[in-house]
Amino acid sequence: MIAAADIAARLGLHAPTAEQRAVIEADPRGQAIVVAGAGSGKTETMANRVVWLLANSHVAVPEVLGLTFTRKAAGELAERIRERIAQLVSLGIAEVSLDPLESASVGTYNAFASAIYREHAMLIGREPDAAVLGEASAWQLARSVVAASADPRLVELDASLDKVTGAVLSISRALAENVADSRDVRAMARDFLAMQGLPIEAPRKRTDFTSFVDALGVVEALPPLLELADAYSAAKQQRGFVEFSDQVALALAICERHPEVVAGHRERYRTVLLDEYQDTSVVQTRLLSALFGEQAVMAVGDPDQSIYGWRGASAANLARFGRDFAAGGEAVVYDLSTSWRNPEIVLEAANTLIEPLDAGIPKAPLGASPFAQPGRLDAAWAETIEREAELVAAWFAERLGRGGRGGVHDGAPRSGALLCRTFANVGVFTAALRARGVPVHVLGMAGLLDQPVIADLVCVLRVLNDPTAGSELVRVLGGARWRIGSADLAALHGLAKWLADRDLSTRRLGDEVRAGLRASIAPDESPSIVDALDFLLVAPDSHSALSAFSEVGLARMRRAGAQLQSLRRRAGLGLVDFVSLVQQELLLDIEVAANAAQPLGAPSLEAFDELLAGFAEVSEHATLGAFLGWLTEAEQRDRLAPRQDEPEPGAVQVISIHGSKGLEWDVVAIPRMVDEELPSKPRSSKGWLSFGELPNEFKGDADELPELAWRGSQSQAEFDRAVSAFAEENKERHAEEERRLAYVALTRTRSDLLLSGSWWASQKAPRKPSPFLRELVTTGVLDAGVLPAAPESDENPRAGSTERVRWPLDPLGTRRVAVTAAATAVRAAAERPSGEGIGPVLADRIRLLLEERRRRAEGATSAEVPVRVPASRFKDYVDDPAAVAAQLRRPMPQRPYRATRIGTLFHQWVEQRSTGEHEAAAIDALDGLDGLADADARRDETVADATPERLRALQATFEASEWGGRKPSAVEIELHLPIGDNVFVCKLDAVYEVEPSSELGRRGIRYQVVDWKTGKAPRDAHDLELKQTQLALYRLAYANWAGVDPALIDAVFYFVEDDRVIRPDAIYDEAALRRAWASVAAAGPVPAAASR
Incomplete structure (x- = not known):
């Protein structure tokens, strides 16, 4: 047997620790649990476990299966395994067979279940291509x-x-x-x-x-x-649809009903690695157990990082592993208890917080590695949340700022994160960071929807869709556009109450009718100020119900109401068109262009438009109401889901604690460590006694969940006692989940950690320091002096502030005088006769501008080449620069032909077929193709053949091609290739590994870049030569990215509709590409064709 330490030495790796060695050399045929604490190097250990199994001939490469949750984690594990296998082969350490068409199977749990479903769906009467x-x-x-x-x-x-x-x-x-x-x-x-x-x-x-x-x-x-x-x-x-949860459940049904499927997978995979096992759901566990029970399975996870209970994960999964997989119900338990990420002081704090929890499985406390950074654990407690935010911002500025200590680490700027339990007060902290000049980026939908321009837009959309959207209307009317004062808003509310007691002709309703109406609505439902605003449009100025309005306020409200009413009349437009119209009517494009104080305005609008387009793309009948409802749901799920964003050096990323799992930064701050925030106050202790919840007794982990003992109740009093006990159990379970969240948050830092809080935010009573902070003080991890005994003020100093502001705020602020003067000058100039009052200098400038306009009209102009150029446009710059310039100077929207859409769908189908996963929204655009084929044909004969049958024909042709049965090593990847001062964006459809290179023997392989084409093949040799530049760019980009000699990379076009493979006789090398582009660059700005 080749020992793990010997392999590491031969590969030039660090020698494994005793714990790592035990995991790596565990019984090749047994069932094992690896309890791997945060930052304990589990990915490296799993990769080395595979290497040891291969080196000792326990398994072959394709007999290895590794599963995890995210694509990022799967990619990291697959890359480590590939690197180690390549080293084994190149150094001749063991007789490992390296077939370029075979590799270890590493992917996500959902992708694995999807592959089983798609391969065997017909066994249970389902559609495999759903x-x-x-x-x-x-x-x-x-x-x-x-x-x-x-x-x-x-x-x-x-x-x-x-x-x-x-x-x-x-x-x-x-x-x-x-x-x-x-x-x-x-x-x-x-x-x-x-x-x-x-x-x-x-x-x-x-x-x-x-x-x-x-x-x-x-x-x-x-x-x-x-x-x-x-x-x-x-x-x-x-x-013909399924969800991810359906695929797993249906894959389980296939395995339970068809033993031959189970036998096939057991024969195919001789060793199985299950990463992040504590996050698996009940149905995932049952599927894996049905497939690999009593087989060689190693589960790796950390019960203390089980924070996704909301999506079905259970902290008890690891403890149940032996019962689910081992023949005698017992699995061998290993520890990885050395953190290679966190400083010792941070680990001391994390271990202190997690110590009270019973994980149901033995777990050693995390210890620091011999190479751990010194690190610091700081705590800051302030009187108010504003002061807390200032302290947090100063702490980040010191560590990330150019002059701060540790602003640069190992030659690179440090990364930072602000980990939030909720986003309720995140704006206070981001404002403080920006005031300090610290770059800040709020990740996910929360960051997008919190942008002022997006918040205003969504408020208007909700007002247009929902007459009860009163708070949103208040924001709109009180904002910079309409600037309605508080007295007039109060008058609008009064008008709404007056209207609520009247019929359509504004006659007062009878007492009995009004009492019935009040009884029929929810207690928190108030009269509609949206309806009241509409009433202002028809009521005369003399109407008695309008007496409380000011003249200016009434005029502004009527203008606002007229605009909203006009927009409602056009709500029949398509969703994307309608929202675009709303943006234009609100002048948001002009606002973001003019507002230098909000540089993220324009990018935020673009990101929102992409979000909207993605939603609308999956349905031909997407409505505004459906979009707004989904937006609320999606934002909540986005905040709770793990993210895969890379750290941003020199910036602070704002992210939820749930989203931070699996990520790490140089420095981390956890704000609002106050009671009822972290740990948070449970939204409800009712458990499954909540609307739309599945009762616990039907959940696979019911044994670990609180139980409501309702059966056998003889009275309501007895039932009430059962509910009270159930609520207490739910509170205890919530407290345990909050403790695990705190543990995850603390273990994200590689160096410094700040814990902060304050007595006062918006509440009436002071918030005490978090019990987690108090525990750290009690155990001596934090100095007792960091937490004052009581607030300086008995009342909220924020509420008693003597600061007075005018409301609504003037959007121009101190610039109003200058802006007003400039506007007055512009109006005056516009009203003067042409040429009057113009001096000789200004007249000369106007003459030059008019001459420039004349020349532009004659076509004597050009367009600058953008820095980023799509690889597919390279040929256009070389062959037809005039057309390119015309498009650059005056971009025109391209009609979304159905053929283009089918091409997009075909590419996505190939990707999902290759990876087993799906980019959700675009795939669903298949729905509705059948119903739209006839309509498209009537609209444009050029797309009459663009039917679902054509897409299916393309799929069938591909499956019968030489690539139909092959697995790509890379699919749908975007690479950037710099040439001169420009960067070419290369989007590669697929890369395949082919036969070993004869000139390199076993030391290397050849690659093939394939570009799928659903359009027409090149017309002639000149057309082909132009198109091959795209392949040349792809080949060079992949060579640079993968560190491969371009001579070992072939590139081909596959025109699927014609089932035709085109292999250009000659593909430009790097020198030829640079010469071709140099000729474009040397000509300067691209000339446009003359107008006629």
């Missing part, structure tokens, strides 16, 4: 199912369309993820509702217990929600 629904398309389909329902029980739910949609999606996914049957849940609901006649049996209590009434209401909602969930599932199947 498109995977993304979040946007799933939301729209579920919403359409709910909207189409005529179930009268939905009226009794007292829930909005969007709330019911969210509940249907939640319960549908919960059923799939827990392999539960909706019929069983309905039967449980019937049993539960049979308690309706329970007696109260409580002294001096005459009314029903609130807990009893609320629970009955929640369970009464289950049957209609379950029926909608079933209808949603039927709609997915009918339309």
Whole structure:
């Protein structure tokens, strides 16, 4: 046997620690659990485990399966394994067979389940080519199912369309993820509702217990929600859709019903590595257990980092591993307890916070590596949140600023992160950072939607869609555009209350009718100020209900109301067109261009437009209401989901703690470590007694979840006691989850960590320091002096501030005098006769401008070549610079021909076929192709043949081609190739490894870059020569990126529709490309064709 230490020495790696060596050399045929703490080097250890297995001939390369959660993690593990295998072969350490067409299978859990489903779907009567629904398309389909329902029980739910949609999606996914049957849940609901006649049996209590009434209401909602969930599932199947959760559940069904599928996978994979096992869901665990139970499986995870319970993960997964996989119910447990990331002081704090938790499995405390940085653990406590934000900003400025200590580390600027439990007060901190000159980037949708220009736009969209969007209308009216004062807003609210008591002719309703109306609406539903604004447009100035309005305020409100009413009349436009119209009417494009104080305005609008287009792309009938509902849901999920963003040197990334898992930065700050924020106050302790929740007894990890002992209750009082005990268990479970969140947050830093808090934010009572901070002080990890005993003020000093401001704020501020003077001068000049008052200097400049305009009209102009150039445009610059210049000078939107859309879909289909994963939104655009084919043909004969049948024909042709049965080593990658002063953006469709190079023997392989084409083949030799420049750029870009000799890379076009492969006889090398581009650059700006 070749020892792990010997292999490491031969490969030039650090010698493995005793813990790592035990993991690497574990029984090749046994079941093992590796409890790997944060930053403990599990990816490196897993890769070295594979190398050891290969070197000792326990497995062959293609017999290795590695699964993890994110593409980023899968890519890192796959890259490590590839590198180690290549080293094994090149150094001749072991007789390892290296077939260029075979490699270890490393991917995500969802991709693995998807591959099983697609390969064997027909065994259970399902469609293998079903498109995977993304979040946007799933939301729209579920919403359409709910909207189409005529179930009268939905009226009794007292829930909005969007709330019911969210509940249907939640319960549908919960059923799939827990392999539960909706019929069983309905039967449980019937049993539960049979308690309706329970007696109260409580002294001096005459009314029903609130807990009893609320629970009955929640369970009464289950049957209609379950029926909608079933209808949603039927709609997915009918339309050829699945979700990721469906694929896993269906893959499990395949394995349970067809033992030959299980046998095939056991024969194919002799060793299995399961990464981040604590985050697997019930259905994923059951699938993996069915496939690989009692096989050679190693699960790696950390129960203390199980923070995704909201999506079905369970901290008890690792503890149950032996029962699920090992023959005798026991698996060998290994530890990786050395952190290669965190300083010792940070680990001391993290271990202190996590120590009270029982992980259900032995785990050694994390210790620092011999190479750990010194690091610092700082704490800052302030009187107010504003002062806290200033302290945090100063701390980052010292570490990231050019003059600060440690601003540069190892020759590169340091990276930083602000990890937030919630985003409620994030604006205070980002403002403080920007005031200090610290670059800051709020990651994800939260950063986008919090941008002022986007917040204003979304508010207007909500007002246009929902007459109850009162708070959004207040923001719009009180903002920079309309500047309505508080007195007039109060008058508008008064008008809304006046209208609420009147009929359409504004006659006062009778007392009985008004009482009935009040009883029919929710307690928190207020009269609509949106309707009141509409009333202002028809009411005369003399109307008695308008007496409280100022003259200026009334005029502005009428202008605002007229604009909103005009926009509503055009709401029949397509979603993208309508939102674009709203942006134009609000002058947002002009606003962001003119507002130098908000440089992110224009990029934010572009990002929002991309988000909107992605949503609209998955449905031909996307509505504004559906988009706004999805936006709320998507923002929440985005904040909780793990992110894959790379750290930004020299900047602070703002991210949720949930999103930070798996990432690391040089310096990290965790703000708002105050009671009820971190740990957060539970939104509810009701557990599954909440709208749209699957009861715990139907969840696969029910044994670890709080139990509501409702069966056998003889009275409402007894039931109330059961609910109280259930609520306490839910609170304890929430507290454990918050403790794990704090542990994850603390272990993200490589060097310095700051924990901060303050007594006062917006609340009426002071917030105490977080119990986590108090624990660190009590145990001596933090100095007791960092936490003052009490606030300086007994009342919120922010509320008692003597600062007075005028509201609404003047958007021009101190610039108003100068801007007003400039505007006056412009108006005066516009009103003067032409030429009057113009001096000789200005007259000469005007003459030059007019001459320039004349020359431009004659075509005597040019266009600068942009720095970034798509590789596909290289030939255009060389062959037809005039057309390029015309497009650069006056960009015209390109008509979205159906053929182009089919080409896009074909490329995405090839990608998902190769990777087993799906870029959700665009794939769902397949839906509706059938219904639109005829309409497209009527609109333009050139796309009459662009039907779903054409796409299917392209797919069939590809599958029969030489690439149909091959697995690419890279697919749909974007590479940047600098040539001269320009950067060419190369988007490679696929790269394949082919036969070993004869000149390099076993030391190297050849590569083939393939560019799929769904259009027409080149017309002639000249056309082919121009097109081959694209392949030449791709070849050179990949060679530079992969560190491969370009001579070992072939490049071909595959014109799928014609089933024709074109291999150019000659492809430009780097020198030829540079010469061709030099001729373009030497000519200067690209000349445009003359106008006629």
